[in-house]
Amino acid sequence: MRAEIAIFGKRIDMSARARRRALVVLMYLAFAVLLAILWNSTHWRATGAWVIWAVIAACRLFIGGYYSSGLVKPFNGKAPQQLWLPPSLQALRLNFYRPVLAADKEAYSNDERELTQRDRAHYTAYQILAAFLLVPMFVASLRTSSGRDLLDRLAIPPAEFCYGLTMIGVVLFFTLPQAILLWTEPDMEPMIEAK
């Protein structure tokens, strides 16, 4: 795991566990607000894809895991793709361009300890998501036993209930292992030198 993130070229120290935990809480709050806004606007019908884009942005910019940027190193340990073309002017202006050097191998490859942590985090996330699936099962079984149930009382059509749970599922599937790692990793040595 990295001790800092770079957003638009600005380096932010995330070596303290409290900061990483705050980031996790803020991220899930942001997703909750986004889902609530999209529900109010279109019941997620035309805007469901925005959730997927938001998840990709969160992984790319903040938490990592599936991309070379972000706090958690790429889970697959692959080096980021290097284009042999010069970087675009926009990438340079926004400070997105980060060349990969041979000496940067530590920044993306996982050692044995990190691989063990990665696997354990995925196991924990898997158990949480398997338990999360009991929610629709429970609601559906309530619906089989009585004509009127929780969804009717809340005035949520079953189709939109399923759709909403899938969107929550996408958010959790793409962020939960990283969130577990960020939450549990103890304080690290800061990478940014004190001035």
Add this chain to the structure above:
Amino acid sequence: MIVESSPFPWFSCTRRRTRRIVVAVYWVIVLSIFGLYQWVVSLHPSGFYGLALLFPLQLIVFLPAILGGVRAGGIVKPFGKVRLLPMDDTFTRLNPNQPLMGNISAAEMTLDERDEWDRDRVHYFAYTASRWLVLALAVVQVVAGLAGPQWLLRIGAASFILIALVLWSLPQSIILWTEPDMEEPQ
């Protein structure tokens, strides 16, 4: 990761070939039930949330237990710590090799360090596969959401059943498929 004493008295699970046949048969049965269910739902869309849902729900809850992992008594050792009743616990501590569930002892149900490492690694691969499945189903639902609510309901509920089947059975299937031949118990 696999119990040495087979939970099924009529065949042994020590050979990888046998376990692969078990996994193949399991998935054929599960997917057949899923296909049959989808067919019934397409014939009677109004009864979708009626009794038609009860049968697959029961199967989804109980089928993975045959493979093990999610609970004790299957071919794969339970992933979590087996919680025993206080009396059973005392009984187990006094005699750990005594059969506790069928012909499987409490000692056989406990994961050692290597088993835990295997379990976590298998879950990593299963999680990666499930993640892509969930993303694909979400994209299908986004498209269905644009098409109309009737498609959203049908695809949404089917997606959940499919995800539940995969999520609750995939790690066990990978373990049974990949674990090499074991020595026959004496």
